[in-house]
Amino acid sequence: MNTNATIKARVFCIANQKGGVGKTTTAINLAAGLVQLKQRVLLIDLDPQGNSTMGSGIDKSALAHNLYQVLISEATIAEVVVASPTGGYDVLPSNRELSGAEIDLVGMDARELQLRYALAKVELHYDFVLIDCPPTLSLLTLNGLAAAHGVIIPMQCEYFALEGLSDLVNTIKRVHRNINPELSLIGLLRVMYDPRVTLQQQVSAQLETHFGDKVFKTVVPRNVRLAEAPSHGMPGVVYDPGSRGAQAYIAFGAEVIERVRAIKT
Ligand code: ADP
Ligand code: MG
Numbered sequence: 010m011n012t013n014a015t016i017k018a019r020v021f022c023i024a025n026q027k028g029g030v031g032k033t034t035t036a037i038n039l040a041a042g043l044v045q046l047k048q049r050v051l052l053i054d055l056d057p058q059g060n061s062t063m064g065s066g067i068d069k070s071a072l073a074h075n076l077y078q079v080l081i082s083e084a085t086i087a088e089v090v091v092a093s094p095t096g097g098y099d100v101l102p103s104n105r106e107l108s109g110a111e112i113d114l115v116g117m118d119a120r121e122l123q124l125r126y127a128l129a130k131v132e133l134h135y136d137f138v139l140i141d142c143p144p145t146l147s148l149l150t151l152n153g154l155a156a157a158h159g160v161i162i163p164m165q166c167e168y169f170a171l172e173g174l175s176d177l178v179n180t181i182k183r184v185h186r187n188i189n190p191e192l193s194l195i196g197l198l199r200v201m202y203d204p205r206v207t208l209q210q211q212v213s214a215q216l217e218t219h220f221g222d223k224v225f226k227t228v229v230p231r232n233v234r235l236a237e238a239p240s241h242g243m244p245g246v247v248y249d250p251g252s253r254g255a256q257a258y259i260a261f262g263a264e265v266i267e268r269v270r271a272i273k274t
Contacts, residue, residue, distance in 0.1 A: 056107075089101055
């Protein structure tokens with residue numbers, strides 16, 4: 010446990026504008042993995058689908074409040090936050106109501122900074138804040154990027170993955186230049202990896218060539234236990250700690266902590 014109350018949380022977006030690439034699985038399991046490594050974690054569900062809310066064991070249809078009210082300044086994070094009964098981290102939950110925020114925010118001043126303002130009030134309470142982004146480069150995602158220190162990009166080693174990556178890297182650069190000079194690419198995480206597939210080996214090697222140190226050493230394998238866990242409202246790391254997928258995400262948590270230390274010093 011970090012007992013130094015003056016250290017502010019590191020805020021990371023888990024982002025990729027493609028759907029189904031493992032963002033939510035990474036957000037939930039990194040959160041639970043960091044908890045097992047004695048970190049205080051807040052997981053923000055920035056996707057109106059509410060998958061990381063449900064996957065953390067919280068019923069998205071039974072929420073008194075959700076992230077929507079925080080973004081439009083009708084509630085504070087402290088009023089909305091829920092503890093994940095299975096993961097041991099806090100969650101800012103979401104459901105379909107959040108999609109309305111896209112429209113409501115447009116008319117507001119500093120519409121891309123609402124999450125950042127809200128987070129400023131709780132950043133001393135956590136070591137890590139993880140933001141599970143929707144699969145779009147929308148105003149919601151912009152709020153995530155504006156509030157973050159860094160971006161973690163989960164990706165599958167497929168042919169078109171590299172193409173989509175350049176769009177996202179350019180977006181990160183633009184946000185860095187125009188809105189949030191603190192924002193940087195923390196790293197690329199290879200997920201759903203199957204080493205028997207030659208194309209995946211090739212794309213993985215290409216990633217290392219192009220992005221060097223920005224590619225995390227941990228590789229998350231394709232593992233059915235990770236896919237089963239959300240239907241039990243649990244992170245895979247908790248559902249089956251001995252599985253290869255869980256082990257990979259624990260290792261990833263350790264690598265993220267190490268990388269943060271390297272950036273700070
Ligand atoms: P996203 O949030 O980017 O849309 P998800 O994390 O929801 O992606 O993952 C998409 C699907 O792939 C889900 O059904 C999830 O359970 C499954 N999945 C994610 N990572 C793995 C993995 N490493 N092994 C097997 N299935 C996975
Ligand atoms: Mg998702």
